[in-house]
Amino acid sequence: KTAGKPIKCRAAVSRKAGEPLVIEEVMVAPPNSGEARIKIICTSLCYSDVTFLKLKDPPGCFPRILGHEAVGVVESIGDGVSELVEGDFVIPIFIPDCAECEDCTSKKSNLCSKFPFTVSPWMHDGSSRFSDLNGDTLYHFLFVSSFAEYTVVHVANLTKIDQSTPPNRACLLSCGVSTGAAWKSANVEAGSTVAIFGLGSIGLAVAEGARLCGAAKIIGIDVNPEKIEISKKFGVTDFVDSKNCGEKRVSQIVNEMTGGGADYCFECVGKASLVEEAYSCCRKGWGKTVVLGVDQPGSKLTFSSHEVLHRGKTLMGSLFGGLKPKSDIPILIQRYMDKELELDKFVTHEVGFEDINKAFDLLVVGKSLRCVIWM
Numbered sequence: 001k002t003a004g005k006p007i008k009c010r011a012a013v014s015r016k017a018g019e020p021l022v023i024e025e026v027m028v029a030p031p032n033s034g035e036a037r038i039k040i041i042c043t044s045l046c047y048s049d050v051t052f053l054k055l056k057d058p059p060g061c062f063p064r065i066l067g068h069e070a071v072g073v074v075e076s077i078g079d080g081v082s083e084l085v086e087g088d089f090v091i092p093i094f095i096p097d098c099a100e101c102e103d104c105t106s107k108k109s110n111l112c113s114k115f116p117f118t119v120s121p122w123m124h125d126g127s128s129r130f131s132d133l134n135g136d137t138l139y140h141f142l143f144v145s146s147f148a149e150y151t152v153v154h155v156a157n158l159t160k161i162d163q164s165t166p167p168n169r170a171c172l173l174s175c176g177v178s179t180g181a182a183w184k185s186a187n188v189e190a191g192s193t194v195a196i197f198g199l200g201s202i203g204l205a206v207a208e209g210a211r212l213c214g215a216a217k218i219i220g221i222d223v224n225p226e227k228i229e230i231s232k233k234f235g236v237t238d239f240v241d242s243k244n245c246g247e248k249r250v251s252q253i254v255n256e257m258t259g260g261g262a263d264y265c266f267e268c269v270g271k272a273s274l275v276e277e278a279y280s281c282c283r284k285g286w287g288k289t290v291v292l293g294v295d296q297p298g299s300k301l302t303f304s305s306h307e308v309l310h311r312g313k314t315l316m317g318s319l320f321g322g323l324k325p326k327s328d329i330p331i332l333i334q335r336y337m338d339k340e341l342e343l344d345k346f347v348t349h350e351v352g353f354e355d356i357n358k359a360f361d362l363l364v365v366g367k368s369l370r371c372v373i374w375m
């Protein structure tokens with residue numbers, strides 16, 4: 001029995017900005033009140049792991065255990081935990097869902113007020129459950145830190161799933177594919193036109209959802225023309241090569257293709273200039289632009305007052321696609337089990353834990369969508 005005792009296990013530690021992760025033995029403390037210790041079954045790589053590995057400290061933060069897309073099984077629980085028991089299968093999710101604050105009890109918000117989301121190097125109580133074998137503290141990442149055989153996560157950041165769900169598919173719902181499920185919170189209707197800026201996993205997850213919603217035209221926009229073929233599998237019907245628009249702006253091309261703008265535009269890159277482009281090609285009167293990408297902190301958006309004030313458009317920001325983890329994830333899993341939401345095509349690679357750095361290499365050069373890492 002390991003409950004109540006520290007566990008020694010392997011973790012892939014990010015020791016220095018931009019350098020490969022180092023697999024080493026670490027100590028994982030037992031869960032505090034409200035937390036669970038999880039044995040990770042598999043994890044997958046999201047571009048945010050790359051972004052935070054690249055950051056020089058500060059604001060980068062080392063040594064750190066990255067990773068935030070995963071499926072695990074509960075090894076032990078801390079005091080006061082009633083919603084999980086040992087052996088439960090869970091998906092950790094970086095935005096908390098405490099189930100009791102004004103936001104979590106409202107259908108209209110997914111931004112918990114009890115544990116406000118920040119990119120903190122700590123657990124919610126400001127401490128770490130990880131140390132290396134010298135006794136030095138290792139930092140957490142997005143309240144998940146899944147690049148370890150065991151991790152500790154607050155129950156507000158855990159969604160229980162059915163044990164029959166394939167873990168190497170369910171892990172995608174921890175971040176990228178769920179963020180792209182913003183089509184759900186945006187209520188994309190049958191017959192509508194959708195423009196997607198950026199065809200990585202998030203953009204393709206938007207396309208997949210727009211396809212499920214019965215969108216009539218799904219325009220994919222990317223700097224890389226190699227995305228044309230793959231994006232068709234996700235429902236993209238028209239492609240704009242943004243490096244080859246001649247004199248025209250992408251928004252002008254989308255406005256022409258849609259006869260006045262798309263009903264829904266999604267920004268899936270994290271670039272202020274693309275938010276402006278997306279907003280300029282959503283339709284007057286009812287067009288909605290949803291921002292899913294995350295730009296550098298402090299970046300500024302510029303809009304003309306005419307475009308914002310006189311054209312009836314909506315600009316909406318979100319984290320995790322506006323989804324509420326504990327209620328929306330089970331719905332997405334059901335749609336996967338019903339063979340509607342096709343998660344398989346996002347998984348381009350699968351590797352063993354010892355090859356975790358290969359997963360980074362593949363994602364950085366744009367060769368993979370999602371690489372599953374088995375522990």
Ligand code: CXF
Nearest residue numbers: 046048094119175294319
């Ligand atoms: C992102 C969300 C915004 C802050 C950085 C991390 N989440 C997941 O990739």
Ligand code: ZN
Nearest residue numbers: 046048175176
């Ligand atoms: Zn992510």
